[in-house]
Amino acid sequence: MIRAIIFDLDGVICSTDDYHFEAWKALADSLGLSFDRKKNDRLRGVSRMASLEIVLEESQISYTPEEKQAMAEKENEIYKALLCNVRPSDCFPGVRETLQALKDREVKIAIGSSSKNTKNILTRLELIDAFDAIADGTDVTHSKPDPEVFLCAAGKLGISPSECAVVEDASAGIQAAKAAGMLAVAFGGDACTDPRADVVITKPQQLLDLANVCGDAIC
Ligand code: B16
Ligand code: MG
Numbered sequence: 088m089i090r091a092i093i094f095d096l097d098g099v100i101c102s103t104d105d106y107h108f109e110a111w112k113a114l115a116d117s118l119g120l121s122f123d124r125k126k127n128d129r130l131r132g133v134s135r136m137a138s139l140e141i142v143l144e145e146s147q148i149s150y151t152p153e154e155k156q157a158m159a160e161k162e163n164e165i166y167k168a169l170l171c172n173v174r175p176s177d178c179f180p181g182v183r184e185t186l187q188a189l190k191d192r193e194v195k196i197a198i199g200s201s202s203k204n205t206k207n208i209l210t211r212l213e214l215i216d217a218f219d220a221i222a223d224g225t226d227v228t229h230s231k232p233d234p235e236v237f238l239c240a241a242g243k244l245g246i247s248p249s250e251c252a253v254v255e256d257a258s259a260g261i262q263a264a265k266a267a268g269m270l271a272v273a274f275g276g277d278a279c280t281d282p283r284a285d286v287v288i289t290k291p292q293q294l295l296d297l298a299n300v301c302g303d304a305i306c
Pocket of ligand 1: 135205
């Protein structure tokens with residue numbers, strides 16, 4: 088039986104990937120590297136430093152760890168400035184109602200995000216108090232596809248991994264959910280075409296359809 092749902096943030100609750108695109112594009116431009124939407128899609132769900140390695144793939148220059156750290160910080164400064172634009176209305180349609188309906192059914196809800204900006208984004212969306220637990224990039228040392236962030240969320244909820252479902256837009260997140268022993272629900276992004284996903288949904292409300300089929304909790 089599923090007693091908890093762990094939501095990815097970027098791509099599931101809201102879309103901040105355009106801001107990541109702008110910030111990484113500015114960094115890539117300053118280094119004379121190409122960066123397009125296709126490459127940006129590969130950054131979904133992976134950590135900031137892993138994202139930087141993808142951005143630097145074509146570079147002929149070998150940068151020191153300190154230089155890479157400075158580049159990641161530069162991207163994050165640009166990204167954080169863009170996050171000032173995030174409004175409560177940027178929450179995807181159906182998300183708020185679905186979160187409340189899951190709570191009403193006594194299904195625990197958590198965030199499992201790779202982002203170190205999670206709490207800032209949730210505050211701007213006015214969702215900071217909506218979740219029973221938040222696990223994010225500040226809690227873990229290994230990013231998705233490692234299962235650490237989802238296991239951390241389950242631990243904070245006090246619910247066993249086998250009783251958790253994860254909602255993800257990134258293939259890396261689907262892989263992480265399966266590695267954690269959880270039900271993997273794909274919602275948008277490249278998660279939808281990942282054969283490792285257990286369920287594909289196109290609207291958040293479909294999480295409730297699953298609940299309705301199985302009674303009070305999702306099974
Ligand atoms: P930050 P998610 C992820 O969020 C993003 O999808 C990914 O593009 C980003 O690199 C990662 O967070 C780290 O973000 O630079 O803010 O720490 O999809 O796991 O909610
Ligand atoms: Mg995501």
